[in-house]
Amino acid sequence: MAAFPPLKNDLIIRASRGEKVERVPVWIMRQAGRYLPEFHEVRKHHSFFEICRTPELACELTLQPIDRYGSLLDASIIFSDILVIPQAMGLEVQMVPGRGPVFPAPLVTPADFERMHKHVDVDKELDYVYKAITLTRHKLEGRVPLYGFTGAPWTLMAYMIEGGGSKTLSKAKAWLWQHPAETHDLLQRITDVAVTFLVGQVRAGAQMLQVFDSWAGELGPYDFKKYSLPYIKQISTRVKKELKEAGLDVVPMTIFAKGAWYALEDLTNIEYDVVSLDWTIDPEYARKVTKDQVVLQGNMDPNTLYAPFDTIRETATRMVKAFGKDSKHIGNLGHGILPTVDPEALRVYLETIQTVSAEIRK
Numbered sequence: 001m002a003a004f005p006p007l008k009n010d011l012i013i014r015a016s017r018g019e020k021v022e023r024v025p026v027w028i029m030r031q032a033g034r035y036l037p038e039f040h041e042v043r044k045h046h047s048f049f050e051i052c053r054t055p056e057l058a059c060e061l062t063l064q065p066i067d068r069y070g071s072l073l074d075a076s077i078i079f080s081d082i083l084v085i086p087q088a089m090g091l092e093v094q095m096v097p098g099r100g101p102v103f104p105a106p107l108v109t110p111a112d113f114e115r116m117h118k119h120v121d122v123d124k125e126l127d128y129v130y131k132a133i134t135l136t137r138h139k140l141e142g143r144v145p146l147y148g149f150t151g152a153p154w155t156l157m158a159y160m161i162e163g164g165g166s167k168t169l170s171k172a173k174a175w176l177w178q179h180p181a182e183t184h185d186l187l188q189r190i191t192d193v194a195v196t197f198l199v200g201q202v203r204a205g206a207q208m209l210q211v212f213d214s215w216a217g218e219l220g221p222y223d224f225k226k227y228s229l230p231y232i233k234q235i236s237t238r239v240k241k242e243l244k245e246a247g248l249d250v251v252p253m254t255i256f257a258k259g260a261w262y263a264l265e266d267l268t269n270i271e272y273d274v275v276s277l278d279w280t281i282d283p284e285y286a287r288k289v290t291k292d293q294v295v296l297q298g299n300m301d302p303n304t305l306y307a308p309f310d311t312i313r314e315t316a317t318r319m320v321k322a323f324g325k326d327s328k329h330i331g332n333l334g335h336g337i338l339p340t341v342d343p344e345a346l347r348v349y350l351e352t353i354q355t356v357s358a359e360i361r362k
């Protein structure tokens with residue numbers, strides 16, 4: 001297979017490793033998505049999972065924001081979804097317009113484990129993601145690095161039991177008390193799949209990795225330590241070990257445990273290079289707690305992109321300054337960009353982070 005084109009912008013990789021860099025690198029969660037008219041053009045003709053499973057289409061969407069914003073983005077993220085793992089484990093997931101992901105037959109009791117594959121051949125089931133990554137690495141022509149990603153065990157377990165989005169997560173949480181042993185069994189199964197999947201993504205060409213624990217904040221501090229932390233820790237330590245053993249690049253890893261502000265200190269000690277913050281955490285507080293042991297990512301409220309451009313500039317400037325002149329910071333939002341945001345508002349945000357941070361680091 002042909003070698004990948006050389007990387008021309010490695011700013012975000014250097015920043016993730018904690019090196020001093022000339023300005024804050026920036027990318028955006030969900031940057032290839034519904035706020036872009038060019039996304040809807042493709043989406044008109046193809047279903048969501050059809051796009052995920054067709055490497056040429058997943059690649060095309062991944063490149064859309066890179067083509068549109070040029071040097072204002074310092075990374076790309078492969079177009080896919082966290083729910084490809086439950087699918088690989090044997091559960092059906094549909095994307096219902098206006099509702100989001102729906103499992104027609106979620107896990108109701110541990111007896112439903114019968115409906116999942118006993119052994120998951122991760123590399124076979126998710127080969128379409130690997131193919132999309134390899135193709136995208138070539139088509140990027142080294143403009144920016146490419147992130148691979150996975151959902152975290154707790155968030156995926158919650159989806160598998162709730163059968164979709166939920167306000168209370170009461171079904172998933174009931175499992176914690178009603179089926180403690182099977183809860184850990186399920187979390188472990190998902191962890192094993194996630195580890196193989198992340199290593200496979202790097203083998204295919206991913207240059208950075210992010211783990212999304214989007215529903216971490218629904219667990220309190222005590223439960224987070226029990227049901228999330230040990231598994232996301234296993235993911236980082238095992239992935240790094242396996243990458244090393246396979247002679248692959250030990251790529252930077254990011255953890256995004258949305259809402260888990262109370263776990264910030266723990267999150268700095270589980271072998272992730274970058275900790276992604278949601279917008280409810282004050283950057284100065286985060287720096288104090290993490291003591292510069294990790295790189296911090298984030299964290300403007302995605303809804304601020306609905307503000308007048310001057311307010312976006314002001315808010316982004318305040319954020320960059322709050323992370324600090326010498327800080328280890330990667331610019332992003334506090335969660336994914338929302339589908340009805342004006343793409344020009346995002347441009348203002350990206351420009352502000354890049355110019356303000358370059359200015360204060362001079």
Ligand SMILES: O=C(O)CCc1c2[nH]c(c1CC(=O)O)Cc1[nH]c(c(CC(=O)O)c1CCC(=O)O)Cc1[nH]c(c(CC(=O)O)c1CCC(=O)O)Cc1[nH]c(c(CCC(=O)O)c1CC(=O)O)C2
Nearest residue numbers: 029030031032033034079080081082100101165212214336
């Ligand atoms: O209810 C929700 O907020 C999200 C549920 C949802 C998911 N996939 C989904 C939907 C429907 C929707 O977004 O409306 C379905 C989904 N996934 C995606 C899209 C594209 C878009 O948002 O416009 C869409 C919407 C697709 C469509 O309707 O056309 C793509 C996606 N999901 C994801 C990623 C990784 C990333 O964020 O960069 C990416 C790819 C990267 C990219 O778009 O640039 C990750 C993902 N998917 C999902 C979650 C869990 C979020 C949560 O539950 O809070 C997460 C992790 C997270 O964002 O925290 C589940």
